[in-house]
Amino acid sequence: MSWNPFSRHGGAKKSVVSRQAERELEREVKKLDELDEASRKLYKDGRRYVEANNGLGKAENKIIQDLLASGICQTDEQFQKNIEAWEKALEELSRYRQELNNNIQKTMVEPMKKFSGVFPSVQSAIKKREQSLQDYTRTQAKFNKYQDRDRTGQNIVKLDTNKKALDAAREEFEQQNVALRQELPRLIDGRIEYFKPSFDALIRSQLNHSTEAFKTYAEVSSELFHDSKLTENERKERINQTLNDMKALSITVDD
CATH class of the missing domain: 1.20.120 (Four Helix Bundle (Hemerythrin (Met), subunit A))
Incomplete structure (x- = not known):
């Protein structure tokens, strides 16, 4: 897995999950x-x-x-x-x-x-969790924006709508997050x-x-x-002696 889901790009919204x-x-x-x-x-x-x-x-x-x-x-x-x-x-x-x-x-x-x-499906789960985190963070930011606005009828409706979207995004992320945090150590162990x-x-x-x-x-x-009945050393000595005898032949002596 060369892809790192924890590398945040500059300008990203504040995460809803602690850095720790x-x-x-x-x-x-x-x-x-x-x-x-x-x-x-x-x-x-x-x-x-x-x-x-x-x-x-x-x-x-x-x-x-x-x-x-x-x-x-x-x-x-x-x-x-x-x-x-x-x-x-x-x-x-x-x-x-x-x-x-x-x-x-x-x-x-x-x-x-x-x-x-096993690893491709695990990588897919990690990517899915990252996508859920991004959706959750984005929905939280949108909800916060409407919370800071005046309590007009239209803004209250939008706030309620975004609250439901936030709850759904939070639930989806928490399911993905809990599954990974529990199952990754089990897989590794x-x-x-x-x-x-x-x-x-x-x-x-x-x-x-x-x-x-x-x-x-x-x-x-x-x-x-x-x-x-030769030992290993005796056998080696005999081989070396034979080789030396052949080297001593006149036809093998350099001029």
Whole structure:
């Protein structure tokens, strides 16, 4: 909500509502604006989360396919079997990834979209309240004008007519004003009860996905290194030593 109903233009009639009351409501509307913006951001973040998950799966699959098509796999049967085991594991992981994406959609994207759908009607209510306030202020000023005039028959009739119009304008405004002052805080406070179950479910889905991914990669790792007793540091040292040996070859030495 970028429109600010509390910005008064110069020359406006004196408001029938105290500035303190307007400031209190203005603070509630500001909170609502921030909540609206946060909800729209969370909706977009959820969609990006799904896209990133899909991108991760595609990137990993591309690595596997490039390895399978490389000369390394074509000349080393054991290495090819290891990469094929990785490929098979990725197929299983794709199922878990899709399940996580579905849960992100259900627990985050869709709820945020529905929640954001509340704000246009709230903005409409705020505008309606502002219009009622303007009508009330204008009618009050007109009534005051006739109150200051001489009590002639014609002026008394007009005063009575404007008094009825003022009462109707006051009643309309008070209905709009009371509804907003009561319901805006309830809407803002209700965000926790709305968001919490969604994000609880999202965290549980992430935990389940990460657990299954760990199990799957652990099985692949066990198959790849079942004949190796090297620690992680020893493995890194061996890789570095092999790389240094290749760099020391005469064909790799710069002239």
